[in-house]
Amino acid sequence: MPDSSPLLTIVLEEPGTLDRESATYRRLLAARLRYESQLAVILVEEALTTHVVTRLCSTIESKYVMFMRTSQQLASSYVTTVMDYLRPRNVYLAEPVLYAGAIPKNVAFTKLDDAYRYARDTDVYGVAFNTRRLAVALEAIGDVDRSALYLGYRLYWSIGTVKPLNTGFSVASDTKAAIGLHVDSEVARLIPLIPSASKEMRVYLIRYLALFLRGLRSRKFTQVSLAHLSEMVRRYRLVDLVRFVEPLQPFEAAWIRWLDDPSTDPHLFKQLSHRDSYVHFKEGESVSEDALLLYQLRLGAQVLTIEKSYEPRDLRPGYSRPNSYDFYSRPIGPSSTILFFDRPFQADDNAEHLYDYFIRTHPEFTEAYFALNPKAADWARLEEKGFKLIPIFTKDFYDKFLISDLVVSSQIYNIRYRGKSFANSRFVYLQHGIQLNDMTDWVLSKYFDVFVATGKLEADYMGGLAPVETLNSGLPRFEALAREKSEASHLLFMPTWRFNLHQTSAENFAKSEYFRAIDSVISDPSLLRFLQKTDRVLHVKLHPNVERRSSQFRFSDRVVQSHLGYREAIASAEMVFTDYSSAVLDAAFIETPIAYYHWDAADFFRDQPYEARVDYLEDGLGPVFHEHSELIDHIVQEDYLCPNEQFKKRRERFFQGVNPTSINSTIVDRMLSL
Known part of the structure; x- marks a missing residue:
């Protein structure tokens, strides 16, 4: 490698608009100016995939390469610590202590135990790879998903343990832990099945498998075969580590046990008072008559059927075992805690x-x-x-x-x-x-x-x-609302949140469609004249994630940021509108008019972790507006005060069976x- 080549290249992934005021971007620029020829920063305006990483490794001339996203965070000492570590050494890998949330002030106090390892994201981000060794590994493991490259690299080069550097990096989100991960649709294996006795690697592997299975439940198909998953579980003895999965992902824990030994089916899931809940896994599409079908998932050419059943409590494994306490054994009574x-x-x-x-x-x-x-x-x-x-x-x-x-x-x-x-x-x-x-x-x-x-x-x-x-x-709060509904004193706007704005800077937030849509409503001249003329006030109940940005909105005498509790704000509202928040249903329950403003209907659910189940146009309990002018007209013309038989019938159907x-x-x- 020529002497003029940088020591480290940081690849910054940003398929959207680059936030040049984000803390991460500014720190990278400062580091680039400080280290000059030793550090290169390149912007990649496409999503990183294994193919893109492979292409980059063939062109990058630096000894080491690191991948980042602008939404992620790094400690102030991050680049300095990494550069100081890499400069005198020739290593396969260098990595910081990695977090899903905020980076603590003193990284050295982080306990690097199994709990840390199971919570650690194992994607490629924030880790310094040896560029040439990554390129060589990719020739063998280039068929795995990008999210598995870090694991595949360590397996390929038999890197059993890594001592993290005394600095921090944060992926700035734990969404993956909740919704799992989706690997590329062409991927046919999760990882290379290269032997490793390292417990550190095995903990990482069982987390990755659990996240994959969680994501598979929502995606419903994969090219990865059941045979590969079973071999992965058995080769790395992952069933011995299933205790790490069980607290937050009990469904996946049962699945891993079944992959290890299909003869163990069914799997006790939840103890209940009279009958216990079990989950069943079986190959094929046949459905049991006495069970509840949960999923039919396609894995390559195979179909996996997952069912649920309720069985008598005395069939529970270990039910009569003397050293196993039954927390249901004592009935609930006046002496109960x-x-x-x-x-x-x-x-x-x-x-x-x-x-x-x-x-x-x-x-x-x-x-x-x-x-x-x-x-x-x-x-x-x-x-x-x-x-x-x-x-x-x-x-x-x-x-x-x-x-x-x-x-x-x-x-x-x-x-x-x-x-x-x-x-x-x-x-x-x-x-x-x-x-x-x-x-x-x-x-x-x-x-x-x-x-x-x-x-x-x-x-x-x-x-x-x-x-x-x-x-x-x-819901119990509905009964309180029905009892405490007071005379209308204000209008209420309750916008929800957008997951893609979590780490954005103040400048980028002000440029977002989310901010512009809300701010345009609360500063609309027609709306302000209406509020002034009719002596009304619009309360805006910002989502907790937006509170720190509240000063950017154009509030006024007639449009105020509400600091009332949710129940008080709703109980005294004349009309409530939102974008997608389910909180407005509290208002609908007490027959307060509601409305929806879907300014980003085409994009909203693409960026959310869950898909819509209710069709707002067909089943919504109030009108749906897509244009700013439609919403403003609805308010200033006081259309919300007109009785609407359609929404009344929908409300009755929605809350059917509930006695307030x-x-x-x-x-x-x-x-x-x-």
Whole structure:
């Protein structure tokens, strides 16, 4: 290699508009100016694939190459640390400590254990590869997906362990952990099956496999064969590490066990009060008469059928084992410990409203607690209401969880303590929102004894996934809204969020269609004149992810950023409109007019992790507008005040089966019967 060649080339992937004010881009430019001929930065205006990486490796002359995205983050010391490490050495690989979220101030305090490794993203980003050795490896493993190149490279060169450098890199998102990954449709194997006894590599491999299986559930097809997946599980003894998968991906954990040994089918998924839930895996397209079909997935020329069934509790493996405690053995009664909670730092959701009802109507339950962080703004308010509060996620909380007979929450958290989890104990899931999107894969990954649905449409959908667990009662906060609805005092705008804006700079945010659409509405001259003339105020309830950008919006005397709680803001609204937020259904439930403004309907779901399940035009509970002018006309002409028989019928059908005066009592009756 000529002496004039750089030591390191950083390939910056940006298929869209380059955010030149992002922290990552500015740091790379600063590093480029500092190291001059030693560091090259090249922009690639296409998505990185294995083919693109192979092409780049054939042209890049630097000794090392690194891949980045502008949305990712790097510590201030990142480039310096990497350059100082690489300069005097000849190595295969150099990598930082890698995170999914914020980079801590002191990377050295990060515990580099198995838990870190299982949480670590194993894509190509943020790692310095030896360019020539990567090119050589690609000649053998160039058929794998880009997301597996890091793993394939380490397997090819037998790199069993790597000591990360004392600096940090963040992929800035944990979306992949929730929705899995989709490999290129032409890929026929996940990784090269090259032997490795390294536990570090095996932990990385089981995470990659679990993410692939999770993504396969939504994509429904792959060219990767069952034989390859089974061989991967057996060759690397991944079933011995399935404990890492089980807490967050229990469905995939059962799948990996089946891949290791198909004779182990069926697989216990969730213990229930009267019958347990099992999942079944089998090759072929035949469907059992007494089971619920969940998936039929195509893997090359093969079809994998996955089903669910409910079986008597006494058939459970180890049911009568003396050293296995049964958390269902004690019936729920006045002496039972029961835990309620919403979010750690925020109450005023379904758990709070149900708890309030429960302690008023069942005072004999003296060990019912509401968990919350003591620093939360709601703590003092709930203390005044007489709630029996307990600090959430503390030792006291976990000790109470261990002896509890029931947990009730609007959120699903991975709570495990001394052998107890929601897999083997009672849990009532109250929901926070409503399932307007296709959340099938997410729902089937969660443990619950009761899933509270809100009306026939949602109950029918959930009944196809969890017929025993689904309860069509409505949400507890709906009962509070129906009871507390007050005289209309304002209009309310509640826009939701866009995942592709997470790491954008202030300049790029101001250029986004999202910002321009919202800001154009709240500053529209016709709207402002209407508000002034009629003495109305428009409250804008920004999504929490937008709060730090609030100063960029053109608020005014008549259009204000709302700091009211969601329930208070909705209960006193004359009309509520949104883009896609399910929060407006709270307003529809109490017969407040709603509307949708879909300025980016063509692109919205392309960038979201879930697909729409409800057709807003056919089933929406209010009109759908795609143009700014249509929405403004609807408001200033006060069309929302005109009775609409179509939306009335849709609302009745949507919330069918929900009695607004008995939501809480219906849920309590069900939870006490578990």
